[in-house]
Amino acid sequence: AQSVTQLDSHVSVSEGTPVLLRCNYSSSYSPSLFWYVQHPNKGLQLLLKYTSAATLVKGINGFEAEFKKSETSFHLTKPSAHMSDAAEYFCVVSYMNRDDKIIFGKGTRLHILP
């Protein structure tokens, strides 16, 4: 069965240090992959997406993610964390033309320490 796993429910980093949020998916099919961010009491906002073009995807606010098929991973990174990055992040996988499923990860809450 298809699934997506966000390996950390909480991540804490100091302001100015790198951010790594991990996401693994399982599937025999080629997925489309997305990262969303949700700030407190807000809806989700698309950060970036991978849809079988370049494996390194750049998104908004300095975030990027690399699709690694051999590792079935799509980790989200940022070189230098900012206080405004404190939020919850969701990894999402979709399989167009394969049961039409969209699967959300359980989310990773990112804490930024001053």
Add this chain to the structure above:
Amino acid sequence: KAGVTQTPRYLIKTRGQQVTLSCSPISGHRSVSWYQQTPGQGLQFLFEYFSETQRNKGNFPGRFSGRQFSNSRSEMNVSTLELGDSALYLCASSPRQSSGEQFFGPGTRLTVL
């Protein structure tokens, strides 16, 4: 383009009542999906409507229902409210069915007393 709008933003109901939430998608988007978000269960998919037809459904009881109108606006109804229905209800629109790229509204915060 205007974003996805949801009304009302906040709602307080008592157990046993019913509630209707509304979602207006981005102009031109024909898919509307609904999600329930709670601290305990996280983000859970309720259903998706595309061109006025329910295309996908999550694992929720029949008390949760929805519909979509010809202008793509959607409503979600919850009957016989339970305390556990207290949640943030998010609506998302997309130009395509079953797309992982969705545009979310700010949500409706429902509190059941």
